[in-house]
Amino acid sequence: MIVRMVIINLIVLSWFTICESFLTNLHAPCSHLRPSFTSLFASDLDGTYRGSSNVRSLKTSKVDAPFLQMISFYRFSSIEDPESVRDDIFEALSKIKDLRGTVYLAKEGINAQLAVPVSDLHNGALEDTIAIFKSLLPFDPFELNDLNLGDTVDSDTPTFNRLIVRTRNQILRDGLDDDLDWSDAGSEVSPKVWHEEIRERNASQNGLFLDCRNSYESEKGIFDGADPLGTNVFSESWEELESRTDGVDRDEPIHIFCTGGIRCVKVGAFLKQKLGFKNVRRLEHGIVGYQRWAQEGLPEKDSSVWHGENFMFDKRRFEVSDEKSSNDV
Secondary structure, X not given: OHHHHHHHHHXXXXXXXXXXXXXXXXXXXXXXXXXXXXXXXXHHHHOOOOOOOXXXXXXXOOOOOOEEEEEEEEEEOOOOOHHHHHHHHHHHHOOOOOOEEEEEEEOOEEEEEEEEEEOOOOOOHHHHXXXXXXXXXXXXXXXXXXXXXXXXXXXXXXXXXXXXXXXXXXXXXXXXXXXXXXXXXXXXXXXXXHHHHHHHHHHHOOOEEEEOOEHHHHOOEEEOOOEEOOEOOHHHHHHHHHHHOXXXXXXXXXXEEOOOOHHHHHHHHHHHHOXXXXXXXXEOOHHHHHHHHHHHHOOOOOOOOXXXXXXXXXXXXXXXXXXXXXXXX
């Protein structure tokens, strides 16, 4: 009986060995198409998967640095191969310890909001971050606009959970059927000049003054005299703009603003190219830029024309000078 069981076990073992060898040889030419379970699991954990996915993501741990410098920037300029640029930028940014935030890439350009660690241990992190974008993008993202510096916050302040570099069809989804020239979007006005022009505009009531953000943002804070578009999402802007400007003289000035400036590029282009307005004025660096200027450069006897809270787009949600992780900044 024992001998019979040993023989049966040997036969079964031999059969499995033959089958495994046959299947391995049968599929050998395609083995490079079948990643191992180990590699798939590891790539899901560390966020370093390279492939057709439109997002590269890295979960960050508790920040060692005492502070985080909030930064944002965008530029509308052609990127021929966003997927390749995404992978290169992610690989480089993931080497900067404790860096977190969101970067959007599309054929039309780049839009980024990041929290950069600040400490002696992280000395040079901001410079390294800037250098990465300058070296890996097919254009200088800061050629037309300086980096938009936000607040410096305590590292335990909720900002972003992870580093995300994502490709999408647009860096700012607009719902427009026609392509517009984003370089023809009106005049960008510095916060100082904006402050003076808004005071004059409110005194004379000359021209339109439009808040290009959504209703939930406008309800928290707004410039004196501004008229909110009242949208729920950005793609509703075009119908509202057509309605608000019906019968308005195309030579009259239109002042427009948003959180960080990117929405006003598309709104400004629409006002000029679709609606025919000749004098479109948009706030440089948006509300973030104005608040920074007001803190540093507002004359003592003067007062800010901004009132309320600034809805920003990271996890802090509502702070007087802060940012939810979205592409609408």
